[in-house]
Amino acid sequence: MTLDKTNRMNYLIDFYQELLTPKQRNYMSLYYLDDFSLGEIADEFEVSRQAVYDNIKRTEAMLEQYEERLALFAKYEQRKLLLDQLKQLDLPSEAHVTIAALEQLE
Numbered sequence: 107m108t109l110d111k112t113n114r115m116n117y118l119i120d121f122y123q124e125l126l127t128p129k130q131r132n133y134m135s136l137y138y139l140d141d142f143s144l145g146e147i148a149d150e151f152e153v154s155r156q157a158v159y160d161n162i163k164r165t166e167a168m169l170e171q172y173e174e175r176l177a178l179f180a181k182y183e184q185r186k187l188l189l190d191q192l193k194q195l196d197l198p199s200e201a202h203v204t205i206a207a208l209e210q211l212e
Contacts, residue, residue, distance in 0.1 A: 112138055114179075118169040121178040130165045137162055186212065 115138045123131055129151075136142040136150070137158075144155045144162075151158070173179050185208075192205050 115166065115169065117179050117182070118173055121182070122169055122172045122176075125172060126165065126168070130161065130168075133158060133161050134165055182212070 115134070119126075119131075119134050119138060123134075126134065132151075133147055136147050137144070142150075144158045147158045148155045189205060189209060193202070197205075
């Protein structure tokens, strides 16, 4: 698994976790955030490695579908890029206070 995929999944979990079932949240959190192996998760929940794998793959697909429809992560990345560009401009100090406030909302 690549670091880019792991980072993307972590963001998608952050944005869409409330749309997941508790079991999906647990599996994804253990696998992506806590770096558990499939076997460790299977042992924790007393299920097969294949059941864990299938659940994680289905949940990944669901998260990608949510992102495709809602684009919360894409919008977050775009806002972050725009804020970085604004910070590079020679703006009055009041504008930088507003930029800092916007960053705090993230």
